[in-house]
Amino acid sequence: MSIVATSSFLTRQHGFVSFDKGKYNAKYKYNYKMPSYGINHHYLKWCEDNIPNGFGWWFKRTQPYITDPHKDDRAYVSFKTKEDHAKFTWYMLKQNEHRNTHRS
Secondary structure (H helix, E strand, C coil): CCCEEECCEEECCCCEEECCCEEECCCCCEEEECCCCCCCHHHHHHHHHHCCCCEEEEEECCCCCCCCCCCCCEEEEEECCHHHHHHHHHHHHHHHHHHHHCCC
């Protein structure tokens, strides 16, 4: 599913999703570097449900993002506390572990 971040909302193909604890373009002390230039909605939804101290997400662009991302662009999920960063890191490790066990 493709997601475009705009203000504090995520625009999806069908409707809008907003977050109470999460903020677009918020950079806190602890940042998790995503493996690509995008962030899937379910990762942000997980943060909304499991991160009590708030979170943000932002994007590092190496050049203006017009139509296609540059190979060095990266997405980040950002946290106010080390504990929340650790919880998300653990969650991401479990996601990768789950994916790797289901490959042929």
